[in-house]
Amino acid sequence: MTLDIPSVQDLLRFRAVDSYGASRHISALLPALSAAIGHCLPTVMHPDPEADRSALGLPRVDSVVVALVDGLGFWNLVLRVGHAPYLRKLMERQGNDEPIVTTVPSTTPIVLGTFGTGTCPGMTGMVGFTQLNEATGGIGQLISFAGAPDPARLQCQQTIFERLIDDGVRVTSVGLPKFAHSSLTRAALRGGEYRGSLRVERRVEAACQAARTPGITYYYIEDVDKAGHRFGPASDQWAMALENADAQLKALHRSLPSGTLLVITADHGMVAPNSSERIDIARDPALADGVALVGGEPRIVMLYAQRGTQADQLAARWRDRLGERALVLTRYEAIERGFYGQVENRVEPLIGDVVVCAAGLGFIVDSRIQSEESMSLPGMHGSLTRLEREIPCLIDVA
Numbered sequence: 225m226t227l228d229i230p231s232v233q234d235l236l237r238f239r240a241v242d243s244y245g246a247s248r249h250i251s252a253l254l255p256a257l258s259a260a261i262g263h264c265l266p267t268v269m270h271p272d273p274e275a276d277r278s279a280l281g282l283p284r285v286d287s288v289v290v291a292l293v294d295g296l297g298f299w300n301l302v303l304r305v306g307h308a309p310y311l312r313k314l315m316e317r318q319g320n321d322e323p324i325v326t327t328v329p330s331t332t333p334i335v336l337g338t339f340g341t342g343t344c345p346g347m348t349g350m351v352g353f354t355q356l357n358e359a360t361g362g363i364g365q366l367i368s369f370a371g372a373p374d375p376a377r378l379q380c381q382q383t384i385f386e387r388l389i390d391d392g393v394r395v396t397s398v399g400l401p402k403f404a405h406s407s408l409t410r411a412a413l414r415g416g417e418y419r420g421s422l423r424v425e426r427r428v429e430a431a432c433q434a435a436r437t438p439g440i441t442y443y444y445i446e447d448v449d450k451a452g453h454r455f456g457p458a459s460d461q462w463a464m465a466l467e468n469a470d471a472q473l474k475a476l477h478r479s480l481p482s483g484t485l486l487v488i489t490a491d492h493g494m495v496a497p498n499s500s501e502r503i504d505i506a507r508d509p510a511l512a513d514g515v516a517l518v519g520g521e522p523r524i525v526m527l528y529a530q531r532g533t534q535a536d537q538l539a540a541r542w543r544d545r546l547g548e549r550a551l552v553l554t555r556y557e558a559i560e561r562g563f564y565g566q567v568e569n570r571v572e573p574l575i576g577d578v579v580v581c582a583a584g585l586g587f588i589v590d591s592r593i594q595s596e597e598s599m600s601l602p603g604m605h606g607s608l609t610r611l612e613r614e615i616p617c618l619i620d621v622a
């Protein structure tokens with residue numbers, strides 16, 4: 225592969241926050257694919273899906289499979305592409321050799337909400353891995369939705385899948401049985417038929433069978449992210465998960481009906497945090513004072529201020545304390561920078577009063593509420609670096 229690999233410092237630079245209206249953005253993918261199969265579905269962020277289709281280089285087809293490999297950042301893939309012979313070949317093609325960009329925060333539920341609706345976090349109400357639940361005054365988590373509102377009430381935008389179904393188009397999701405009716409599926413990817421199996425071959429078979437009918441098939445691969453969190457993106461285990469994903473995608477490509485479009489993407493990338501750069505809110509009164517609740521996750525934290533604490537003062541104190549180690553913004557500065565796209569009034573209070581993005585390989589925890597295990601994961605994501613926010617969009621036709 226001839227791709228130039230940027231230096232580690234360069235990969236750890238914050239990626240400018242691209243507009244959610246950009247074509248080479250995860251939010252554009254399903255609107256663009258709706259155009260590719262001839263059922264153009266504009267959204268507020270993507271009023272011209274045909275233009276997005278063309279900018280992404282997607283051909284017009286009857287049937288498309290979009291495969292999402294959780295945690296497979298563009299640069300994570302490039303750095304270990306020797307473990308992915310099929311994807312390596314694909315990346316040599318023009319258009320496939322450049323990343324597209326994902327949401328802020330760069331974390332699964334936020335990305336899937338935006339991907340599934342073709343909108344932005346400010347419209348889906350999914351703004352943090354954990355975030356304020358106004359009904360309880362506590363923090364809810366957006367994978368299991370423990371402590372969070374009902375998924376369909378929080379994320380009330382119609383999904384692209386639902387809209388395709390309304391248009392009479394076939395929609396099939398293929399993945400593990402546990403995700404068929406999961407809260408996150410209900411929030412972000414509801415609509416269509418779910419084909420679940422524990423066996424890879426069965427899932428490949430199900431996707432290929434579905435692809436014979438015109439329409440769209442969503443194919444989810446979980447393991448790369450899991451291996452990244454447990455062992456780190458530089459581990460042998462991560463490489464093995466990549467090898468398995470590559471083999472699975474190759475098998476899928478080989479067995480798909482001829483003419484099917486296969487698009488391979490991811491939700492986010494990953495960094496291996498440096499344990500010596502851990503910042504613990506609980507051990508530092510300059511950070512803890514005035515903070516009522518902590519949301520988000522270690523690479524991007526949201527602070528909800530106590531009554532009587534001004535957000536800009538809290539932000540100034542954190543800025544003083546952390547210096548270069550993080551980007552500290554008030555809610556309004558984060559909105560102004562376009563972190564969440566267009567923000568609905570109902571969503572605004574869900575965003576922390578202060579948003580803190582970890583720089584370099586640092587991360588921010590609160591040992592009062594987090595387990596030692598969750599504070600020392602060898603792989604993390606959520607922040608603004610190129611490693612976390614640049615993702616592949618690899619196009620192949622069977």
Ligand SMILES: [Zn+2]
Binds near residue numbers: 332449453605
């Ligand atoms: Zn993850």
